[in-house]
Amino acid sequence: xxxxxxxxxxxxxxxxxxxxxxxxxxxxxxxxxxxxxxxxxxxxxxxxxxxxxxxxxxxxxxxxxxxxxxxxxxxxxxxxxxxxxxxxxxxxxxxxxxxxxxxxxxxxxxxxxxxxxxxxxxxxxxxxxxxxxxxxxxxxxxxxxxxxxxxxxxxxxxxxxxxxxxxxxxxxxxxxxxxxxxxxxxxxxxxxxxxxxxxxxxxxxxxxxxxxxxxxxxxxxxxxxxxxxxxxxxxxxxxxxxxxxxxxxxxxxxxxxxxxxxxxxxxxxxxxxxxxxxxxxxxxxxxxxxxxxxxx
Amino acid sequence: xxxxxxxxxxxxxxxxxxxxxxxxxxxxxxxxxxxxxxxxxxxxxxxxxxxxxxxxxxxxxxxxxxxxxxxxxxxxxxxxxxxxxxxxxxxxxxxxxxxxxxxxxxxxxxxxxxxxxxxxxxxxxxxxxxxxxxxxxxxxxxxxxxxxxxxxxxxxxxxxxxxxxxxxxxxxxxxxxxxxxxxxxxxxxxxxxxxxxxxxxxxxxxxxxxxxxxxxxxxxxxxxxxxxxxxxxxxxxxxxxxxxxxxxxxxxxxxxxxxxxxxxxxx
Numbered sequence: 001x002x003x004x005x006x007x008x009x010x011x012x013x014x015x016x017x018x019x020x021x022x023x024x025x026x027x028x029x030x031x032x033x034x035x036x037x038x039x040x041x042x043x044x045x046x047x048x049x050x051x052x053x054x055x056x057x058x059x060x061x062x063x064x065x066x067x068x069x070x071x072x073x074x075x076x077x078x079x080x081x082x083x084x085x086x087x088x089x090x091x092x093x094x095x096x097x098x099x100x101x102x103x104x105x106x107x108x109x110x111x112x113x114x115x116x117x118x119x120x121x122x123x124x125x126x127x128x129x130x131x132x133x134x135x136x137x138x139x140x141x142x143x144x145x146x147x148x149x150x151x152x153x154x155x156x157x158x159x160x161x162x163x164x165x166x167x168x169x170x171x172x173x174x175x176x177x178x179x180x181x182x183x184x185x186x187x188x189x190x191x192x193x194x195x196x197x198x199x200x201x202x203x204x205x206x207x208x209x210x211x212x213x214x215x216x217x218x219x220x221x222x223x224x225x226x227x228x229x230x231x232x233x234x235x236x237x238x239x240x241x242x243x244x245x246x247x248x249x250x251x252x253x254x255x256x257x258x259x260x261x262x263x264x265x266x267x268x269x270x271x272x273x274x275x276x277x278x279x280x281x282x283x284x285x286x287x288x289x290x291x292x293x294x295x296x
Numbered sequence: 297x298x299x300x301x302x303x304x305x306x307x308x309x310x311x312x313x314x315x316x317x318x319x320x321x322x323x324x325x326x327x328x329x330x331x332x333x334x335x336x337x338x339x340x341x342x343x344x345x346x347x348x349x350x351x352x353x354x355x356x357x358x359x360x361x362x363x364x365x366x367x368x369x370x371x372x373x374x375x376x377x378x379x380x381x382x383x384x385x386x387x388x389x390x391x392x393x394x395x396x397x398x399x400x401x402x403x404x405x406x407x408x409x410x411x412x413x414x415x416x417x418x419x420x421x422x423x424x425x426x427x428x429x430x431x432x433x434x435x436x437x438x439x440x441x442x443x444x445x446x447x448x449x450x451x452x453x454x455x456x457x458x459x460x461x462x463x464x465x466x467x468x469x470x471x472x473x474x475x476x477x478x479x480x481x482x483x484x485x486x487x488x489x490x491x492x493x494x495x496x497x498x499x500x501x502x503x504x505x506x507x508x509x510x511x512x513x514x515x516x517x518x519x520x521x522x523x524x525x526x527x528x529x530x531x532x533x534x535x536x537x538x539x540x541x542x543x544x545x546x547x548x549x550x551x552x553x554x555x556x557x558x559x560x561x562x563x
Contacts, residue, residue: 008384009456014466015384022377022437023392026399029434033411034403040414098309104302113310120313122546124495126513127320127535133331134323135316140332142315172313204298226401233404235498253406260410261502269410276407284401288394 034277041271047264055267062271072272074247075255079232081163082170082251087231090171092224095178100208102179103186114179121176129239132169158241162248166237173236178223185219186212218290225287229280252276320539323532330528342533352534354508355515359538362425362500362511363493366432371486374437375478378444383453383474400438405498413502423505431503432493440485447481484553487545495542512538 010018041062045055066072098117102110123131135142136157144154157165189212197207213220235253237243243254250258256276260269323329325338346352381393412431413422421427455477459469497513504510507518516534519527 009453009460009466009469010380010384011466012384012386015380015386018376018380018384019392021373022441025373025430025434025437026396029412029415029431030399030403030408030438033408033415034399036415037408037411040411045414094309098306101302101306101309104299105306109303109306113306116310116313116317118546119317119543122491122542123317123320123539124513124542125497126516127539130516130531130535131316131319134319137331140330142318142333145332172316175313229401229404233406235406239497256406256410257502260413266410266414270414273407273410277402280402280404280407281398284398287401288398291397 037270037273037277040267041274043267043270045267045270047261047266049264051267058267062268063275065268066271066275071247071250072255075250075252078163078248078250079252082167082237083228083231085163085167086170086174087227088224090167091174091178091227091231092220094171094175095223096182096220098175098179099182099186100212102183114176114183117179118176120172121174125236126239128169128173129236132165132172132240136165159245162241162245166240166249166251169240170231170234170236174227174231178227181219181223182216185216189215218293222287222290225283225290229283229287232279232283233276320532320535323528324536326529326532329532342529343537345527345530346533346537349519349530351507351510351515351518352512352530355510355512355534356537358425358509358515359494359511359513362429362432363490365425365429366436366493367486367490369429370433370436370440370489371482373433374441374444374485375482377437377441378448378481379474379478381441381445382448383456396438397442400442403435405435405496409498409502412499416503422503423509425509428500428503431499432496435499436489436492440489443488444478444481444485447484448478451477480553484549487549491542491545 008015040055042057042059043055044051044058044061046052098113102114120128134140136144138144138154138156141157143157147154155161193211193215194207197211202210233253234251235257237249237251238254238257241249243250243258252272253276256269256272259265259272318333319331322333322335324342325340326334326336327339327341328334328336329342381389416422416427416431419427421430455473456469459473460466464472494511495513496511500509500511500514504514507515510518512534516531516538519530519534521527
C-alpha cells in the first residue's frame with residue numbers, strides 16, 4: 001500500500017478530470033459488455049432473421065442447452081487438456097528451466113537464447129499460425145523432413161495428434177512470458193545465499209530445490225494463475241486448425257465463435273461468454289488474492 | 297563444467313524454438329516457395345508481388361491506420377489517468393484500481409467477443425474503423441494505465457513539489473515538469489499499444505466486414521488463387537513485411553529502456 005499524502009500534487013478535481021476518459025472507455029467497452037453478456041445470454045438473439053430484430057427473453061434456456069450440449073463437454077475437456085499441457089506443464093516448466101539455465105549463463109549466449117524465445121512471443125498471431133502450418137505440414141514441413149532424414153516415417157500431426165499439436169504450438173508461443181517472469185524472480189534472490197551453498201558444496205539440484213524454489217514459489221504460483229487465465233482465453237489455435245479435425249481442437253473460445261458467428265446464435269454465444277467470464281472471474285480472484293498477499 | 301552443460305541445454309532449446317521461425321526468413325526470398333524449407337537463389341520477386349496486390353497493400357495501410365489511431369488515443373488517455381492515480385489521493389482510489397485489474401484479466405477478447413459485437417451493432421459501428429479503434433482503446437487502457445502508473449510512481453515527487461514551492465502554477469508543473477518526465481514511459485506504452493493492435497486478429501475478424509477495411513491480419517486469409525490454392529509466395533513475403541515493424545519496435549524499446557516487468561505483477 002502506498003502512503004497517503006497530505007498535500008497531493010494534483011487536486012482532486014484535476015485528478016477526476018484526468019481519470020475520467022479512461023474510466024469512460026473502460027466502462028463502455030469493457031465493463032458494460034461483460035454485464036450485458038449476462039442479459040443477452042438470457043435471450044434468443046440471433047444474427048439474422050426475426051430474432052435478430054425482436055429477441056425474446058428465454059430465461060436460462062441457453063444455459064440449460066449449453067450444459068446439455070455434448071459439443072460443450074467436448075470443448076471443456078479439450079480446453080482443460082490444452083491449459084494443463086500448454087500453460088502449466090509446457091510454459092511454466094520450460095520457462096522455469098530456461099530462467100534457471102539463463103541465471104548461470106551471462107553474455108551473448110544469454111542474449112541470443114532469450115531473443116529467440118521472445119521472438120516466438122512477439123511475432124503476430126496470424127504469422128505464427130502460418131509458421132506452424134508450414135512447420136507441421138505433412139508433405140513439405142520441416143518436422144517431417146527432419147524425421148525422414150532420420151529414417152522415421154512422416155506423421156500427419158494435425159490429424160493424428162491434434163491436441164498435442166496445439167499444445168506444443170501454444171507452449172512455443174507463450175513460454176517467453178514465464179521465462180522473463182521467473183528470471184525476474186530469480187534476480188530477487190540474494191546472491192550470498194547461493195554463494196554459501198557453493199562453499200558447503202551443495203549440488204545444483206539441491207541449490208535449486210532448497211534455495212531457489214522456496215524463494216520464488218510465490219512468483220511461480222502467480223505466474224501459473226496468470227498463464228492459466230490467458231491460455232484459457234486464447235483464440236490462436238483457431239488459425240491453425242479451425243477447431244478441427246472433427247472438433248478435435250474445439251476449444252471453448254472456438255466453440256463460442258462457432259455458435260455465435262457461424263450458427264448466428266448470439267444469445268446462445270453470449271451465454272457461453274457468461275460462463276467464460278465466470279471462470280475468468282474465479283481465476284482472477286485467486287490471482288488478486290495472491291498478489292495482495294505478496295505485497296503485504 | 298556446470299556452465300558448459302547449461303550452455304548446451306540452452307542452445308538446444310533455442311534451436312528448437314528457432315526451427316519454426318526459419319520458414320519466415322527463407323520462404324519470402326525463395327523463387328518457388330513451398331511450405332518446406334529450401335535454400336534457393338534468393339529473390340525479391342515475392343515482395344514485388346505484395347506491392348502489386350491491392351488487397352495486400354490496403355491491408356498494411358489499414359493496420360497502420362488502426363494501430364496508429366489506437367496508439368494516439370490510448371497513450372495520452374492512459375497517461376493522464378496514471379498520473380492522476382499516482383499523484384492525487386481521492387476516496388475510493390484503491391477500490392477503483394482493484395476493479396480495473398480484475399476487469400482487465402476477466403474481460404478478454406474471447407470472453408467479450410459476443411457482447412462487443414452486439415454493442416457495436418447497436419451503436420451502428422460494425423464495419424467501421426472508429427468502432428474497432430474504440431474497442432481496442434477500451435481493451436488496452438487498463439494494462440497500459442498500470443504500466444504507466446508504475447512508471448510515474450518511480451519518478452520522485454520532489455521534482456513537482458519543488459516547482460510548486462518555487463511558485464509554479466499547477467499548469468506549469470504539468471507541462472514543464474511532469475510531461476517531460478513521463479515521456480519515456482509514454483514511449484513504451486505507445487509501442488506496446490501499437491504492437492498489440494497491429495497484431496490483433498480476433499477483433500477485426502469479428503467487427504469488420506468489408507474487405508476494403510480489413511487489416512493485414514485478416515487480409516492474409518484472402519491470399520488464395522481461383523481454385524483455393526494458397527499463394528505461398530505472397531503469404532510468406534507478406535508475413536515478413538507484417539512482422540518486421542513488430543520486431544523493430546521491440547528492439548528499439550528493449551535497447552532504450554530494457555525489457556522490464558511493469559505493472560500486472562505488482563498491481
